[in-house]
Amino acid sequence: MSSSTTNTTTIGTIGAPSRRNTELAMLVFAVLIPVFAYINVGLAKEGSVPAGVLGYSLGLGLLAGVAHLVVRKWAPYADPLMLPIGTLLNGMGLIFIWRLDQEPSLGKAMAPNQLMWSTLGVAFFLAILIFLKDHRVLQRYTYISMVVALVLLVAPVFFPGVNGAKIWITIPGLGSLQPGEFAKIIIAIFFAGYLMVKRDALALASRRFMGLYLPRGRDLGPILVIWALSLMILVFETDLGTSLLFFGLFVVMLYVATERTSWIVFGLLLSAGGAVAVATFESHVQTRVHNWLNPLELANGGVTETAQAMYSFGSGGILGSGLGQGYSRLILGIAPKSDYILATVGEEVGLAGLMAILLLYGLLIERGIRTALAARDPFGKLLSIGLSGAFALQVFVVAGGVTGLIPLTGMTMPFLAQGGSSVIANWALIAILLRISDTARRPAPAPAPSTDAEMTQVVRP
Amino acid sequence: MNKPLRRVAIFCGLLVLALLVRVNWVQFVQGDALKNDPHNRRVAIERYSTPRGNIIVDGKAITGSTTTDSGDFKYKRTYKNGKMWAPVTGYASQAFDANQLEKLNDEILSGTDDRLFFSRTVDMFTGGKQKGGNVVTTLDAKAQKAAYDGLGKQKGAVAAINPETGAILALASTPSYDPSTFAGMSNKDAEAYSALQKKSDADEPMLNRALRQTYPPGSTFKVVTASAALQNGLYNNVDAHTDSPLPYTLPDTSGLPLKNEGNIPCKDASLREALRWSCNTVFGKISADLGNKKMKAEAEKFGFNDPGINTPVRAAESIYPEDNRPQNAMAGIGQASNRATPLQMAMVASAVANGGKLMKPYMVDQLVAPNLNVVQQHTPQEMSRPLSAENAQKVQSIMETVVKQGTGTSAQIPGVTVGGKTGTAQHGENNKDNPYAWFISYAKTDKGTPVAVAVVIEGSDTLRDDIAGGKLAAPVAKRVMQAVLEGEK
Numbered sequence: 001m002s003s004s005t006t007n008t009t010t011i012g013t014i015g016a017p018s019r020r021n022t023e024l025a026m027l028v029f030a031v032l033i034p035v036f037a038y039i040n041v042g043l044a045k046e047g048s049v050p051a052g053v054l055g056y057s058l059g060l061g062l063l064a065g066v067a068h069l070v071v072r073k074w075a076p077y078a079d080p081l082m083l084p085i086g087t088l089l090n091g092m093g094l095i096f097i098w099r100l101d102q103e104p105s106l107g108k109a110m111a112p113n114q115l116m117w118s119t120l121g122v123a124f125f126l127a128i129l130i131f132l133k134d135h136r137v138l139q140r141y142t143y144i145s146m147v148v149a150l151v152l153l154v155a156p157v158f159f160p161g162v163n164g165a166k167i168w169i170t171i172p173g174l175g176s177l178q179p180g181e182f183a184k185i186i187i188a189i190f191f192a193g194y195l196m197v198k199r200d201a202l203a204l205a206s207r208r209f210m211g212l213y214l215p216r217g218r219d220l221g222p223i224l225v226i227w228a229l230s231l232m233i234l235v236f237e238t239d240l241g242t243s244l245l246f247f248g249l250f251v252v253m254l255y256v257a258t259e260r261t262s263w264i265v266f267g268l269l270l271s272a273g274g275a276v277a278v279a280t281f282e283s284h285v286q287t288r289v290h291n292w293l294n295p296l297e298l299a300n301g302g303v304t305e306t307a308q309a310m311y312s313f314g315s316g317g318i319l320g321s322g323l324g325q326g327y328s329r330l331i332l333g334i335a336p337k338s339d340y341i342l343a344t345v346g347e348e349v350g351l352a353g354l355m356a357i358l359l360l361y362g363l364l365i366e367r368g369i370r371t372a373l374a375a376r377d378p379f380g381k382l383l384s385i386g387l388s389g390a391f392a393l394q395v396f397v398v399a400g401g402v403t404g405l406i407p408l409t410g411m412t413m414p415f416l417a418q419g420g421s422s423v424i425a426n427w428a429l430i431a432i433l434l435r436i437s438d439t440a441r442r443p444a445p446a447p448a449p450s451t452d453a454e455m456t457q458v459v460r461p
Numbered sequence: 462m463n464k465p466l467r468r469v470a471i472f473c474g475l476l477v478l479a480l481l482v483r484v485n486w487v488q489f490v491q492g493d494a495l496k497n498d499p500h501n502r503r504v505a506i507e508r509y510s511t512p513r514g515n516i517i518v519d520g521k522a523i524t525g526s527t528t529t530d531s532g533d534f535k536y537k538r539t540y541k542n543g544k545m546w547a548p549v550t551g552y553a554s555q556a557f558d559a560n561q562l563e564k565l566n567d568e569i570l571s572g573t574d575d576r577l578f579f580s581r582t583v584d585m586f587t588g589g590k591q592k593g594g595n596v597v598t599t600l601d602a603k604a605q606k607a608a609y610d611g612l613g614k615q616k617g618a619v620a621a622i623n624p625e626t627g628a629i630l631a632l633a634s635t636p637s638y639d640p641s642t643f644a645g646m647s648n649k650d651a652e653a654y655s656a657l658q659k660k661s662d663a664d665e666p667m668l669n670r671a672l673r674q675t676y677p678p679g680s681t682f683k684v685v686t687a688s689a690a691l692q693n694g695l696y697n698n699v700d701a702h703t704d705s706p707l708p709y710t711l712p713d714t715s716g717l718p719l720k721n722e723g724n725i726p727c728k729d730a731s732l733r734e735a736l737r738w739s740c741n742t743v744f745g746k747i748s749a750d751l752g753n754k755k756m757k758a759e760a761e762k763f764g765f766n767d768p769g770i771n772t773p774v775r776a777a778e779s780i781y782p783e784d785n786r787p788q789n790a791m792a793g794i795g796q797a798s799n800r801a802t803p804l805q806m807a808m809v810a811s812a813v814a815n816g817g818k819l820m821k822p823y824m825v826d827q828l829v830a831p832n833l834n835v836v837q838q839h840t841p842q843e844m845s846r847p848l849s850a851e852n853a854q855k856v857q858s859i860m861e862t863v864v865k866q867g868t869g870t871s872a873q874i875p876g877v878t879v880g881g882k883t884g885t886a887q888h889g890e891n892n893k894d895n896p897y898a899w900f901i902s903y904a905k906t907d908k909g910t911p912v913a914v915a916v917v918i919e920g921s922d923t924l925r926d927d928i929a930g931g932k933l934a935a936p937v938a939k940r941v942m943q944a945v946l947e948g949e950k
Binding site for chain 2 (some may be wrong): 201252256257259266283296297303309310311313314315316317318327330346350351353355358359361362368369370372373378381382385388389392393394396400405406429
């Protein structure tokens with residue numbers, strides 16, 4: 001209150017309000033909703049409040065509380081919505097995984113592991129906020145990022161595939177790692193650093209042809225390299241999702257950096273060409289497209305996974321069957337806890353719940369883009385649009401695939417799906433966005449004391 | 462850089478919007494279709510998640526439910542005396558869907574019927590489990606047992622009706638099957654089911670012969686022919702001589718004679734004598750004299766050529782076709798291309814017994830909610846009037862002669878007026894297969910006419926002549942009639 005009366009200058013030493021209390025209030029909801037959901041599942045499945053509810057609420061509350069305190073201390077002006085949305089999605093993801101753990105036909109319990117990975121993810125998130133004082137530091141690692149990203153992307157080729165897609169690195173004794181999830185962030189850092197330096201060359205050194213700015217051959221190089229790389233991922237790792245993600249990410253960042261629509265046209269042409277070329281000889285992709293066009297078709301005398309997912313959604317209807325009361329276990333294998341977890345969401349909390357979840361993702365994405373708009377430095381802008389764009393594409397590709405909007409690709413629903421790499425990488429992504437938004441919204445340093453004011457004071461009797 | 466950023470923001474918004482539209486499409490627009498898709502296992506899981514309601518005969522359930530601990534399904538159907546009741550209940554199997562009453566009344570039995578809305582709502586608030594309603598049938602347990610035991614090891618069927626209301630009293634078919642054996646979904650159930658299929662059992666135990674199988678009606682059809690003669694005024698007095706030469710040559714043929722079984726007094730025989738001895742020549746000529754159109758019209762009044770006789774289980778369509786003159790003449794003695802289900806022939810007997818009024822046959826009297834409120838009550842309906850009351854009396858009188866002193870004496874019941882007609886339908890080319898033995902009859906007391914019955918027994922090679930119907934089928938009909946009469950007392 002006192003600040004508003006004393007501050008009458010138009011030159012703001014007071015920036016946007018910090019909104020930390022908003023974040024705290026939101027976090028309370030973000031913790032309470034999954035806790036109620038947890039009780040709900042327990043009541044539906046066993047008729048009693050689950051024994052772990054106290055531990056779970058304390059755990060989730062503690063994670064959220066510590067994260068909030070760290071944000072308050074180290075990133076006081078950060079966006080107030082991202083942490084609560086991440087917490088809510090992660091918390092609900094844990095509930096859905098725990099709920100699916102109750103189905104013996106779906107294999108061993110995965111929720112405890114997921115809880116551990118989530119804790120690690122939040123720890124990673126905190127570490128980034130504490131140790132990454134300024135996101136511009138990342139700019140120094142542009143080329144190292146490139147090398148790391150390439151290694152991460154190519155590495156799975158040397159490891160055995162799981163369920164038809166080679167997207168895993170298996171470390172004996174430790175489990176498996178999905179490097180694509182981390183590569184998403186690292187490659188965004190590389191693109192941001194690279195494009196910030198080259199954007200003028202890319203934007204200006206071009207010839208005008210039929211209303212479009214045609215880039216020079218040597219500037220076209222990077223886009224062709226990325227295109228080829230994404231095709232290679234598709235071919236050798238049979239990972240449609242990751243290749244789409246990287247290519248889309250690159251096109252979006254190029255467009256933002258150069259403000260040239262021609263890059264989008266090129267991107268679309270190349271991706272369409274690549275998709276058609278690969279689809280003609282890659283049976284894996286053909287199967288996916290076939291299943292997409294004929295979702296309810298019977299295969300080998302039985303109902304396919306795609307059809308089972310559609311039945312899940314259909315049976316959920318508008319309000320859903322209630323948590324714990326659906327039959328998404330009919331989608332067999334491990335997929336119900338990862339790729340197909342949205343089917344469980346759709347069945348048990350219905351259209352209403354699924355739309356709420358999708359809107360949460362939408363909100364998170366738009367907060368990310370807002371951060372890009374607010375960022376004051378081009379690197380920050382590019383990095384945050386890259387990260388939000390990647391996140392948006394991933395959400396679209398997974399949710400679109402599971403609901404039958406586009407062909408299915410093997411990617412995980414951020415925060416919701418089971419998977420250690422995914423949850424850690426996405427917490428890191430949020431941390432970087434928060435760091436950028438903190439920098440963007442931080443008020444300018446207070447102006448030097450006005451000599452006039454001091455003079456007046458001296459003169460005063 | 463802000464302009465492209467705004468555009469990217471709009472693009473991302475559109476991506477999320479596309480997802481929202483898609484989930485609305487799948488969950489709202491397509492939702493019901495997907496939810497009720499037959500391949501959606503939830504449909505079956507839902508059906509067996511609560512104990513199913515029961516099918517009731519004489520106030521007692523002939524079905525039940527038991528819990529299973531295998532797989533997705535909680536409850537499994539059980540049947541009491543399943544073999545005897547299978548033609549009535551049909552089956553409800555976790556793996557092989559359901560049929561007949563179990564299928565037709567599935568919504569009541571599983572408790573999902575809209576008319577059970579109130580009781581479902583109450584269950585929801587009191588936390589009770591959804592319960593199924595009951596199906597109360599019109600069947601008579603004693604009559605059914607008499608029919609089933611009477612058929613015994615023979616292949617055949619019995620249909621018994623209350624002529625005054627159309628209520629079905631017995632519906633037996635042998636060989637039969639026990640629906641309990643494949644109610645679950647284990648391998649054992651699958652084996653039991655496939656063992657019952659036609660390809661592994663030529664006797665087709667799962668065929669409901671009483672409702673779904675048509676046979677040449679043989680001489681029992683002469684009752685229809687006699688009715689047609691009276692209704693169309695061809696003859697008016699059942700005791701007056703008819704104009705019937707012996708031998709009789711089929712019309713439009715170059716001297717193809719229509720023969721009688723054995724040497725029986727059929728020349729110019731009255732309708733009474735002709736029915737008593739089962740004269741082919743007399744009834745063949747009547748059919749020829751009336752012509753195909755009139756015969757067909759009369760048969761249709763009895764229920765032939767009606768594809769929609771729902772009891773509610775739909776009976777197969779009995780046929781009296783359009784045909785040429787010689788075939789039509791043969792059809793008059795039930796030996797051409799006309800075919801009838803046992804239910805159809807029971808309807809013929811019941812229309813005669815009910816003073817010429819044919820009541821619509823039915824076997825579900827009431828649908829009852831779990832709280833025993835009646836959801837639906839059947840009221841007897843008249844289907845048609847194939848005979849005037851006066852002519853019905855005449856046909857009754859000659860049918861009663863058949864039982865008193867004709868081919869049907871083995872159906873006599875002391876102290877009860879019984880009318881009947883035997884039949885032996887030739888079967889196969891040149892009569893090479895075993896004939897079908899038929900008997901249709903009704904029983905009358907001073908209190909009314911409580912039962913009409915039709916019995917068909919397939920493939921007994923003991924007797925090939927016209928007496929077969931009287932020897933094989935009439936005793937079964939008698940047992941069924943007696944069972945009903947005992948219940949009446």
